[in-house]
Each structure stands twice: as C-alpha cells, then as structure tokens.
Amino acid sequence: MSGSRMTDLAFGVAVAGLGLWVWFFSRGFPTLRGGHPGPGLFPGILAWLMVFAGLALVWVALRSRTQAPSGFAIERAWLHVAEVLLISTLALAYPLLNRQLGFLPTASVLIFGVALVLRARWYVAALVAVAAAGLIYLGFTRLLGVPL
Amino acid sequence: VNDLLSWPGLLALFAGGLYGAIFGSVPGLTATLAVALFIPIAFFLDPILALPAIISISAVAIYAGDVGSVIARIPGTPASAAYVEELHRLGRRRGASYGLGISALGSAVGGIIGTLLLIFGATTLASIARNFSSFEYFWIAVLGLTAGIFASSGSPIKAFISLLLGVLFSTVGVDPTLGYPRFDFKVPTLLGGLDYIVAMIGLFGFSEVLYSVYRRNVERHEQLPPSQGAALVQFYILPTLLMWRNKLLVLRSSLIGTFVGFLPGAGADIGAWVSTSFEKLIGKKDGESEDRVVLSGTSSNNAAVASAWIPALSLGLPGDTVTAIVLGVFLMKGITPGPLLFQNQIDLVWALFGAFIIANLILLPTFGFVTAKIASFVARIPFHLLLGVIAGLTVVGAYAINNNPFDVIIMVGMGFLAFVLRLGGFPLAQVVLGMVLGPILEQNFMVSAIKSRWNAAAFFDRPIAIGLMVATVLIVLIGIRVQATARQAMLAAEAASADGANQNLER
Numbered sequence: 164m165s166g167s168r169m170t171d172l173a174f175g176v177a178v179a180g181l182g183l184w185v186w187f188f189s190r191g192f193p194t195l196r197g198g199h200p201g202p203g204l205f206p207g208i209l210a211w212l213m214v215f216a217g218l219a220l221v222w223v224a225l226r227s228r229t230q231a232p233s234g235f236a237i238e239r240a241w242l243h244v245a246e247v248l249l250i251s252t253l254a255l256a257y258p259l260l261n262r263q264l265g266f267l268p269t270a271s272v273l274i275f276g277v278a279l280v281l282r283a284r285w286y287v288a289a290l291v292a293v294a295a296a297g298l299i300y301l302g303f304t305r306l307l308g309v310p311l
Numbered sequence: 312v313n314d315l316l317s318w319p320g321l322l323a324l325f326a327g328g329l330y331g332a333i334f335g336s337v338p339g340l341t342a343t344l345a346v347a348l349f350i351p352i353a354f355f356l357d358p359i360l361a362l363p364a365i366i367s368i369s370a371v372a373i374y375a376g377d378v379g380s381v382i383a384r385i386p387g388t389p390a391s392a393a394y395v396e397e398l399h400r401l402g403r404r405r406g407a408s409y410g411l412g413i414s415a416l417g418s419a420v421g422g423i424i425g426t427l428l429l430i431f432g433a434t435t436l437a438s439i440a441r442n443f444s445s446f447e448y449f450w451i452a453v454l455g456l457t458a459g460i461f462a463s464s465g466s467p468i469k470a471f472i473s474l475l476l477g478v479l480f481s482t483v484g485v486d487p488t489l490g491y492p493r494f495d496f497k498v499p500t501l502l503g504g505l506d507y508i509v510a511m512i513g514l515f516g517f518s519e520v521l522y523s524v525y526r527r528n529v530e531r532h533e534q535l536p537p538s539q540g541a542a543l544v545q546f547y548i549l550p551t552l553l554m555w556r557n558k559l560l561v562l563r564s565s566l567i568g569t570f571v572g573f574l575p576g577a578g579a580d581i582g583a584w585v586s587t588s589f590e591k592l593i594g595k596k597d598g599e600s601e602d603r604v605v606l607s608g609t610s611s612n613n614a615a616v617a618s619a620w621i622p623a624l625s626l627g628l629p630g631d632t633v634t635a636i637v638l639g640v641f642l643m644k645g646i647t648p649g650p651l652l653f654q655n656q657i658d659l660v661w662a663l664f665g666a667f668i669i670a671n672l673i674l675l676p677t678f679g680f681v682t683a684k685i686a687s688f689v690a691r692i693p694f695h696l697l698l699g700v701i702a703g704l705t706v707v708g709a710y711a712i713n714n715n716p717f718d719v720i721i722m723v724g725m726g727f728l729a730f731v732l733r734l735g736g737f738p739l740a741q742v743v744l745g746m747v748l749g750p751i752l753e754q755n756f757m758v759s760a761i762k763s764r765w766n767a768a769a770f771f772d773r774p775i776a777i778g779l780m781v782a783t784v785l786i787v788l789i790g791i792r793v794q795a796t797a798r799q800a801m802l803a804a805e806a807a808s809a810d811g812a813n814q815n816l817e818r
Contacts, residue, residue, distance in 0.1 A: 167736075174735045178472050185479065193491055199765055202486035202493055205753045209479050216472045223468060243525045247730065250524060250702065254517065254723045257706045258716030270707060274699040280524060281695030288699065295700040299707055302352075309355055309711050 171224035179217030186210035246280045253277070266311040270296035314359045315662045315669075323360040324666060327367030328674040332682040334368070335375025342372035342390070342579075342616075343632040347515040348701065350508050350636065351708030358644045359659065362637065363666030369633045370422055370670040373579050373612050375682050377414035381407050390579035390615075393587040394608035397601040404601075405545075412546035413602060414609045415679025416554060417561065421610030422671030424565035425572065425617030430664050432573070432618070436625035437653040439775075445758040446770055450779035452752035455628045457783050458574045459744040461790030469737045476728075477745020478752070480505050487754045488761070500717045507639045507746065509709050509718045510725045514739055515632065516705035517726025520698050522733050546680055553602055560590065564607040565614040572615025572630055573622060579631065582615035583608040613675075617667055624648055624660065628748065635743040 185206055192203030200207075253276045260269040271292040278288035303309045314320050327349075334345035345368050353361035376391035381402035391398070402410035443451075456478075460470045483494045484504030495501040554561055567589065568582035590607040594600060619630025620637075627648040629635035641648050646656065653660055709722035729739050763769030771777055 170735055174472075174737075178475075188494070192486075192493065193489065195488065195761075199760075202489055202491040204757075205486075206479070206482050206493060209475055209482070213472070213475050213479075216468060216475060220468050220472065223466075240525065243527070246524050247521045247727075250521065251723050251727055254702065254706045254726075255720060258710060258719050261710070266707075270703050273706060274703040276699075277520065277524070277702040278696055278699035281527075281698055283693065283695045283699070287696070291696045291699065292703075295703055299703060303707070303711060309351075310714075311707065311711060 168224045168227060171220055175217045175220030175224060178220065179214045182210045182213030182217060185213065250277055250280060266300055267296050270299060315363055315665050319360055320363065323364040324367045324669055324674065327364035328371040328670065328678045331368035331371035332375045332678050335372035336378035336682060342369045343515045344519050345372050346633050346636050347511050348704050348708065350512060350640065351711050353640050354643060354712055358646060359662055361640060362663055365637055365640070366663065366666040367670045367674060369616050370613060371674055371678050373616050374415055374418040374675055374679060377411060377609065378682060381410045390583050390612040392580065393583035394605050397604040401601050401605060408542045408545035409549055410605065411679065412550035413553060413605050415675050416550045417606045417609035418613040419671050419675040420554060420561055421565040421568060422613035422617055422667070422675065424562065425569050425614030426664065426667040426671060428569045429617045429621055429667065432621040433625045434653065436621060437650045440626055440650045443775065445755040445762065446773055446776045447779060448751060449755040449759055449770070450776050450783065451626060451628065452748045452755065454779050454783045454786070455744065455748050456752070457786050459741050461786060465736055465738060467790065467794060470741045473732065473737045473739065473741035474745040477742040478749035480510070481746045481749030487750070488757045498717070500715060505721060506718060508643060508712060509722050510746065511636050511639055511743070512705050512709050513722035513725030514729045514742060516701065517722055518729030518733065520702045520705065521726055521730040523698055525730070553606065557603055557606060560603055560607055561610045564611040568611030568614030569618040572618035574630070579612035579615040583612040586611035613671070624652060625650065629744060632740045632743055635747055638747055
C-alpha cells in the first residue's frame with residue numbers, strides 16, 4: 164500500500180472520528196420551543212457530513228490502484244517533526260516569556276531558534292534575530308503606536 | 312478617492328507594492344502570506360490606507376511570483392505554477408527582462424480588464440442583492456460552498472472536508488438563535504468565537520514556517536540570465552508588440568481569469584491553470600508558443616485577483632484567500648460588505664476601484680521593472696533567515712492584536728492544523744471559505760426556517776432563490792463531469808506512459 168493511500172486512510176478515519184465526537188458533543192445542546200431544532204442542528208448536520216466524507220476518503224483510498232496525485236506520504240522524518248514541535252513550543256511560550264523578559268529578548272530568541280533549526284550559522288542567526296526583533300519593535304511601537 | 316491620491320494613500324500603495332514584490336519574488340512566500348502578515352499592521356491603519364495597500368500587495372505579489380520562475384524555475388506564488396516551465400525556458404532563451412516584461416505587462420492588462428469587470432460586476436450584483444432576503448442569502452452560501460468544493464484543483468472529497476472543518480470552526484462560540492455557548496470548553500475567549508484574523512495568521516503564516524521546516528524548503532536562486540539588448544526595450548517594447556499581435560488571447564485569458572476568480576474559493580492559481588491549459592490545447596504551435604502561454608497565464612491570474620473582489624464587495628463572499636482575509640479586515644474595521652456598503656460607503660468602494668487601477672496601470676509596469684532588477688538581491692537572502700523573521704512576525708502579530716496570550720495558542724493551533732492538512736493534500740482556502748460562509752449559512756437558514764414556521768417549501772418559493780438553487784445543482788453536475796473527464800484523461804495518460812515504458816523495455 165502506497166504512503167499516500169495510508170495517509171488518506173489515516174485522515175479519513177480521523178475525520179470520521181472527529182465527526183462522531185462532534186455529534187456526541189452536540190447532542191446535549193438545547194432545542195427551540197415546540198421541539199424544533201436549535202443550536203445543535205448545524206453541528207449535528209456537520210458531524211454526519213464529516214463521518215460521510217471521512218468514510219468516502221477511506222473508500223477512495225482503499226479502491227485507488229495508483230498513488231493519489233495530491234498530497235504526499237508522511238515520511239518518517241521524526242527529526243523534522245521534532246523541529247516543528249520545537250518551533251510551535253517556542254511560539255506558545257512567547258506570551259509568557261514576553262511578560263517575564265520583555266519583547267526584544269523574547270522575539271530575538273524566537274527568531275534565533277527558528278533560524279538555528281533551519282541550520283543557519285549561529286552568529287548570523289543571532290545577528291538577524293536581534294536586528295529583526297529591533298525592526299519589528301520600531302515598526303509596531305513607533306510607526307503604528309502599538310505597545311508590544 | 313482624494314484620500315487615496317493623498318501622500319499617505321500613495322505611500323501605502325507604493326510601500327504595499329514593494330512589500331508584495333519582495334514576497335512574490337521569494338519562492339515559498341505567497342501573496343496570501345504577504346497579506347496575512349500585513350493584518351496586524353492593517354488592524355492599526357485607517358481602512359482607506361489599509362485596503363488599497365492590500366490590493367497593491369496582492370497585485371504586485373502575483374506578478375512578482377514570476378521572478379522565481381524565470382531565475383530558478385521555482386514559482387514564487389502558486390499562481391505562477393501553471394506556466395513556470397514556459398517562462399523559465401523563455402527567460403533562458405531570450406533573457407529575464409523579456410520574460411518578466413511579458414509577465415508585468417500581461418499582468419497589468421489582465422488586471423485592468425479584471426478591474427473594469429469588477430466595477431461593472433460588483434455594482435450590478437450589489438444592486439440585485441438589495442432585494443435579497445434570508446432565503447436568497449442561504450442559497451448564496453450553499454452556492455458558494457458548493458463552488459468551493461469543485462473549484463479546488465485536487466480531490467473534491469478533501470476540499471469538502473476542508474470546508475466542513477471551516478464551517479465547524481465557525482460554530483465555536485454563542486449560537487445565533489438562542490445565544491447558547493457551543494464548543495467553548497469553558498474558555499471565556501472562545502464565547503465570542505475563534506478570532507478570524509488570528510486564525511488567518513496561523514493558517515497561512517505560521518503554517519508556512521512549519522511546512523518549510525518540515526520539507527526543508529531552503530532553495531536558492533540562480534543568477535538572472537543576461538538580457539539580450541537594451542533592458543527597457545526587452546521589458547517594455549517587445550512584450551507590448553507581442554500583446555498587440557495576440558490581443559484576442561489576452562482578452563480571452565483575462566475573461567477566463569475574471570470568471571474563475573469570481574467563483575468562491577477559486578483564486579488566481581486556478582485561473583492561470585485554466586487559461587494556460589486552454590492555450591496549450593488550442594494555440595498555434597510555432598516559435599512564439601511559449602510566449603503566448605506565459606502571456607495567457609499572467610493576464611489570467613491578475614484578472615482573477617481583481618474579480619475575486621466582486622463577490623467579496625457585493626455579497627460578502629470571498630473569491631479567494633486574499634479576499635477572505637480582506638473580509639476579516641472589513642469586520643475588524645466595523646465595515647459590513649454587501650449591498651449596504653455600496654449605499655453607505657460608496658467613497659470607500661470607489662477608492663478600492665481606484666487602487667486597483669493605480670496598482671495595475673502604474674505599479675505593475677514600474678514595479679515590474681524594479682522588481683526584475685532587485686530580484687537578484689532578494690534572492691541572495693537565505694530562506695532560513697527569512698523564515699525566522701516570518702515566525703517572529705506571525706507570533707508578534709497575533710499577540711499584538713488583542714494582547715491576549717490565548718490568541719497565540721489559537722494561532723499556533725491553526726498553524727499546526729494547516730500544516731497537517733497540507734501534508735495530507737487538503738486545500739486551505741476551503742477552510743477559510745467554510746469559516747466565512749458557515750455563519751452566513753447557519754444564521755440565514757435559522758432565520759428563514761423560523762420565519763416560515765419550519766416550512767421547507769418556503770426555501771423554494773422565491774424566483775431568485777430557485778435560480779440560485781438551480782445554479783448550485785448545475786455546479787454539482789458540471790463539477791462531477793469535469794472531475795470524471797479529468798480522471799479519465801489521467802488514467803489514459805498513465806496507460807500511455809506505461810505502454811511507452813513497456814515498448815522501451817522490449818527494445
């Protein structure tokens with residue numbers, strides 16, 4: 164089975180599963196007077212459409228004889244996945260660090276981290292990080308009058 | 312229009328053009344990303360400056376996407392991908408100035424034709440839409456979502472799933488009928504729904520960083536090939552003569568681009584694919600074939616940039632990802648797109664039309680030449696350093712809008728989701744389309760259902776509503792037919808290549 168088919172199968176199952184969760188979650192929403200559908204109507208319809216679409220993707224993936232033209236197989240690039248997660252974590256830490264350290268050091272660390280992950284030389288990454296953080300700071304605080 | 316022609320207005324247009332030129336010319340940085348990163352700045356600017364700047368950014372960035380095609384056979388934006396091979400070969404054969412001259416002037420003419428049709432189409436549609444009730448708006452949303460499924464160049468099932476995810480995101484927060492909180496997980500910020508602007512920054516900005524990190528998109532440009540003869544002649548005179556010889560081709564491609572751009576969810580990239588495929592299919596095969604394919608694609612994609620604004624301005628439906636972001640900017644500025652915009656803020660509407668004319672008539676020809684010249688400089692900046700700066704801008708931008716740490720979580724979450732969807736080959740434009748059309752669909756359905764006391768026949772009573780329903784059914788039928796034809800063509804091509812491989816083996 165090709166990687167693309169496996170990817171589509173995984174996505175199909177995930178979407179159908181998400182649909183079931185949405186349906187389960189939205190069952191508790193109230194109805195309108197007279198028993199007419201209320202806030203749960205749309206999420207309920209969406210839920211079943213997601214189940215239907217997810218199963219359709221699974222069916223197409225199982226039937227396809229050739230590699231699908233769209234999408235690509237998720238490679239076992241665990242290092243790259245770790246780097247993606249590292250950058251996401253750095254971004255999530257931004258508000259916390261910004262409160263503790265201030266804008267310039269925090270933004271510099273974030274830009275420096277991404278550049279390092281992408282194999283930039285450390286001193287070039289540091290220089291660009293400080294310069295870019297400074298420019299962003301000046302742009303927002305001086306030109307736009309937005310506190311960072 | 313006076314505001315547009317003031318110094319701050321012109322500065323916004325020119326600065327936007329330069330910013331768009333830089334983003335478009337670097338492969339991996341798209342027009343949508345340029346606009347997404349501009350949102351935090353637009354948030355703090357007057358709409359009369361912010362919106363023309365966005366027009367200038369998108370028009371110039373779509374053209375500048377051709378710079379990467381010429382110098383490295385890497386389209387700077389998806390809208391340039393349809394004719395990347397032809398443009399690269401043309402640049403190698405006749406010099407970069409000639410190739411980029413066709414791109415710039417073709418884009419300018421296509422953009423002007425698209426703008427004229429935008430002015431006519433948007434004002435006409437807005438005057439028709441004045442008579443629309445909740446029933447018509449419900450059917451418009453259905454039509455828009457249906458077109459979004461088939462407008463995708465990939466799998467319609469995946470486009471459908473992307474749409475459903477977008478509509479699902481739009482249900483977060485209090486519901487429109489009872490004010491009941493849905494999917495808020497007891498987080499007060501989520502009661503108001505997912506912040507559309509923050510979600511856009513994550514979907515198009517942060518996801519680009521993650522995707523590039525994962526795929527190691529750190530390509531480098533080559534040196535620009537030398538021009539043959541005076542650069543100004545190569546850039547302006549020869550492409551003008553080519554366009555004069557192929558007037559009908561430019562007109563046809565611009566009209567195709569305008570039509571495709573008008574469809575919700577189908578943007579400049581699909582416009583370029585359709586018109587170049589058409590030219591490759593029926594065009595003459597001679598020494599100028601490549602020139603004509605490039606001319607066809609470039610005039611089509613810039614016409615689509617303008618026409619995507621027709622449904623956005625007159626109905627509040629996004630024609631592409633850029634106009635989806637623009638609708639977010641409208642909302643954050645307290646401007647309601649639709650027929651009322653043409654009644655209450657007609658000055659703004661004409662300023663936008665004026666911005667399109669200036670961007671296409673003045674910015675593209677001038678910035679086009681400048682961009683071609685600065686491209687070799689921009690190309691020397693390592694992509695990994697640019698990505699670091701983009702990551703910084705997305706996080707700072709998302710946080711600066713409301714100074715709310717939760718916005719960063721939403722932005723990162725959306726970015727990660729978009730990254731995963733891209734890995735699976737799911738289109739992102741449809742997620743945005745779902746987020747924009749979801750509330751319109753639900754609100755107008757509930758209002759219509761309650762108004763008609765849950766009588767389903769009321770949805771098929773009004774003539775315009777019936778027309779919109781018939782159009783929806785036609786889109787489904789045509790979409791299925793086109794998909795089936797494309798699948799048959801793909802299977803035939805695979806069978807032919809397998810036959811060829813077998814014959815080679817036998818030899």
